[in-house]
Amino acid sequence: AQTVTQSQPEMSVQEAETVTLSCTYDTSESDYYLFWYKQPPSRQMILVIRQEAYKQQNATENRFSVNFQKAAKSFSLKISDSQLGDAAMYFCAYRSAPWNYGGATNKLIFGTGTLLAVQP
Amino acid sequence: DGGITQSPKYLFRKEGQNVTLSCEQNLNHDAMYWYRQDPGQGLRLIYYSQIVNDFQKGDIAEGYSVSREKKESFPLTVTSAQKNPTAFYLCASSKDRGNQPQHFGDGTRLSIL
Numbered sequence: 001a002q003t004v005t006q007s008q009p010e011m012s013v014q015e016a017e018t019v020t021l022s023c024t025y026d027t028s029e030s031d032y033y034l035f036w037y038k039q040p041p042s043r044q045m046i047l048v049i050r051q052e053a054y055k056q057q058n059a060t061e062n063r064f065s066v067n068f069q070k071a072a073k074s075f076s077l078k079i080s081d082s083q084l085g086d087a088a089m090y091f092c093a094y095r096s097a098p099w100n101y102g103g104a105t106n107k108l109i110f111g112t113g114t115l116l117a118v119q120p
Numbered sequence: 121d122g123g124i125t126q127s128p129k130y131l132f133r134k135e136g137q138n139v140t141l142s143c144e145q146n147l148n149h150d151a152m153y154w155y156r157q158d159p160g161q162g163l164r165l166i167y168y169s170q171i172v173n174d175f176q177k178g179d180i181a182e183g184y185s186v187s188r189e190k191k192e193s194f195p196l197t198v199t200s201a202q203k204n205p206t207a208f209y210l211c212a213s214s215k216d217r218g219n220q221p222q223h224f225g226d227g228t229r230l231s232i233l
Contacts, residue, residue, distance in 0.1 A: 004162070009160075035221060042226070043208060043210075043226065043227045044224060044225075044226050044227070045163075045210060045212070045224035046224075047221045047222075047223075050221055091162055091163070107153075107165060107168060107178070108153075108163070108165070108222060110162030110163045110164075111162050112160065112161055112162045113162055
């Protein structure tokens with residue numbers, strides 16, 4: 001079974017600085033997808049960024065980028081120019097590629113989250 | 121705007137009572153999911169459905185039941201068999217192909233009276 005580990009329960013960053021959140025996962029599959037979700041105090045889950053395992057290029061979305069190391073099974077999230085609105089719980093999530101199951105399945109496996117505080 | 125609507129936002133359950141959490145989506149998504157979130161833990165999958173009239177147990181299905189009679193709706197019933205129901209419940213949906221992400225509702229907070 002696949003597992004996702006976020007070893008940093010809490011992180012803090014100064015406004016305008018850069019912070020990196022760690023995520024490691026365990027799988028025997030070669031094809032899969034990885035996601036970072038943000039959960040602000042409103043509790044809504046918001047997709048931040050996604051990465052396909054077959055792509056070597058790291059995904060970027062504006063101030064958010066990932067460092068995907070497939071061999072090391074590592075998927076860290078870098079937030080540049082941190083803003084007060086970035087303060088939230090961040091979850092890393094794994095999903096198998098549909099063909100691994102012989103059909104479509106979109107089941108997500110989540111880590112336990114990292115609570116990010118942004119200091120003004 | 122398309123989205124996922126969960127209701128109610130807050131729900132209280134008495135001992136021995138069944139309660140139903142509503143989840144409706146107008147995104148024309150095939151798949152729908154229910155997650156439970158407890159403090160200090162990530163989201164855990166309760167049930168999911170990839171097509172109307174079909175659903176599968178997730179990792180923590182005991183004490184819960186679902187139905188999927190319409191594509192747009194996926195209600196979750198927390199039965200009296202669920203001895204520790206106090207949690208935050210999130211519903212999600214997705215197109216069930218490729219790398220399509222799951223879209224989440226705003227959640228329901230369930231507490232025991």
